[in-house]
Amino acid sequence: MTQCPDQIRSKYNWARQPTLAQPALFGDAAQDCGLIGDSPAIPRVLRTVNKLADDVSPVLITGESGVGKELVARAVHQRSQLASRVFLPVDSASLVGSLMESELFGHTKGAFTGAVENKQGLARAADGGTLFLDEIGELPIEVQAKLLRLLQEGEVRPIGAVKPVRVQVRILAATNRDLTDEVASGRFREDLLFRLKVISIKIPPLRERREDIPRLTRFFLDRNSLKQLSLSSAAYKAFLEYDWPGNVRELENVVRSLVALSSRPVIELADLPSPLPSFAQSLGDRDAEPSEILPLAEVERRHILRAVEITKGDMRAAALMLGISRTTLYRKLNAYRNGDGKKEKNIRRDSDGQGRLFGQVGRPFNPVPRPFGGWNTNDSRSGSTADL
Numbered sequence: 001m002t003q004c005p006d007q008i009r010s011k012y013n014w015a016r017q018p019t020l021a022q023p024a025l026f027g028d029a030a031q032d033c034g035l036i037g038d039s040p041a042i043p044r045v046l047r048t049v050n051k052l053a054d055d056v057s058p059v060l061i062t063g064e065s066g067v068g069k070e071l072v073a074r075a076v077h078q079r080s081q082l083a084s085r086v087f088l089p090v091d092s093a094s095l096v097g098s099l100m101e102s103e104l105f106g107h108t109k110g111a112f113t114g115a116v117e118n119k120q121g122l123a124r125a126a127d128g129g130t131l132f133l134d135e136i137g138e139l140p141i142e143v144q145a146k147l148l149r150l151l152q153e154g155e156v157r158p159i160g161a162v163k164p165v166r167v168q169v170r171i172l173a174a175t176n177r178d179l180t181d182e183v184a185s186g187r188f189r190e191d192l193l194f195r196l197k198v199i200s201i202k203i204p205p206l207r208e209r210r211e212d213i214p215r216l217t218r219f220f221l222d223r224n225s226l227k228q229l230s231l232s233s234a235a236y237k238a239f240l241e242y243d244w245p246g247n248v249r250e251l252e253n254v255v256r257s258l259v260a261l262s263s264r265p266v267i268e269l270a271d272l273p274s275p276l277p278s279f280a281q282s283l284g285d286r287d288a289e290p291s292e293i294l295p296l297a298e299v300e301r302r303h304i305l306r307a308v309e310i311t312k313g314d315m316r317a318a319a320l321m322l323g324i325s326r327t328t329l330y331r332k333l334n335a336y337r338n339g340d341g342k343k344e345k346n347i348r349r350d351s352d353g354q355g356r357l358f359g360q361v362g363r364p365f366n367p368v369p370r371p372f373g374g375w376n377t378n379d380s381r382s383g384s385t386a387d388l
């Protein structure tokens with residue numbers, strides 16, 4: 001992780017003045033701190049990070065999994081006066097049961113069975129620097145009490161110790177849970193939440209800042225490959241349209257796998273892992289003039305035919321992708337044929353019962369086209385005869 005150098009700090013200070021150049025400037029500075037993005041959310045986050053440069057208060061960073069909470073925590077640390085000191089990330093979810101308290105706050109030799117020597121604990125290991133408590137919502141209530149003491153008094157008492165120990169550590173915390181709900185259900189201390197959320201940074205999910213997708217994609221492509229890889233326009237549309245439930249981490253992983261598997265310089269729609277390909281079609285209409293807006297039924301028709309095309313006529317896969325039953329899919333395709341015999345009249349059900357579709361866009365999907373005569377068009381499940 002690159003540190004934010006002084007010249008970038010001064011850029012930030014200068015950039016506090018609202019100027020037209022601000023977004024680009026934030027973009028560059030953000031990149032040096034590892035935060036990439038063109039949406040308003042990224043400069044907003046960075047503005048807060050920047051304002052905290054002279055502060056060592058606790059900060060609560062919230063957002064769905066994979067949005068970049070740890071990256072932001074690191075940026076807060078790097079921008080602070082503690083930048084040259086230790087940044088110690090702790091995944092609270094990985095600290096198990098009774099060991100958690102000792103891991104965080106230490107113990108003395110003989111404090112409990114197995115405590116064969118003194119242990120200082122992670123809070124003291126981060127003394128003088130920053131302790132980043134990831135998934136803080138996972139901390140059991142008794143450990144939360146000790147953390148509150150650390151925040152309020154600046155001291156910890158290792159298990160078995162008589163006297164508390166002074167610790168000067170900045171606490172950054174992150175969670176993908178709603179801690180207010182956790183307080184309501186008695187799983188999180190309200191006083192601790194109040195202490196933590198004085199300064200909070202909320203990172204929106206990627207689907208709410210789609211402007212970040214192109215730059216992030218380019219960044220991950222370049223970072224993971226020496227080859228100049230790019231996305232075809234259809235693949236690019238799918239990237240923009242997909243909801244990315246795993247957020248930036250999912251985008252990064254998808255790009256990584258594409259880079260590893262790609263043998264061509266341009267990544268095509270067909271190269272994308274499921275369910276991404278099915279998101280390519282709908283965006284095409286996003287820039288349409290009002291007069292070009294299609295009737296919903298026509299959008300559905302195109303979407304269904306597109307799914308069938310993407311799955312190369314595999315009806316089972318197409319139905320799965322569309323979230324409908326195969327019977328519904330056949331019924332709709334039949335209806336399209338009856339309503340518009342031009343494009344769909346060559347649709348045939350495969351005789352092997354696999355439900356493969358041929359000729360939907362005037363060419364066979366199967367690399368080995370079969371003659372149209374003699375297809376067995378009986379649907380094994382519905383018993384209906386489909387003269388597709």
Ligand SMILES: Nc1ncnc2c1ncn2[C@@H]1O[C@H](COP(=O)(O)OP(=O)(O)OP(=O)(O)O)[C@@H](O)[C@H]1O
Pocket residue numbers: 034035036037063064065066067068069070071072134176216248249252
């Ligand atoms: N704006 C961004 N620019 C560049 N990389 C990013 C950005 N946001 C996230 N990433 C990358 O995405 C991955 C996930 O980010 P990070 O670990 O910070 O997410 P998180 O919110 O802490 O996830 P979790 O809740 O699962 O712990 C990391 O590899 C990180 O570097």
Ligand SMILES: [Mg+2]
Pocket residue numbers: 069070134174
């Ligand atoms: Mg994290």
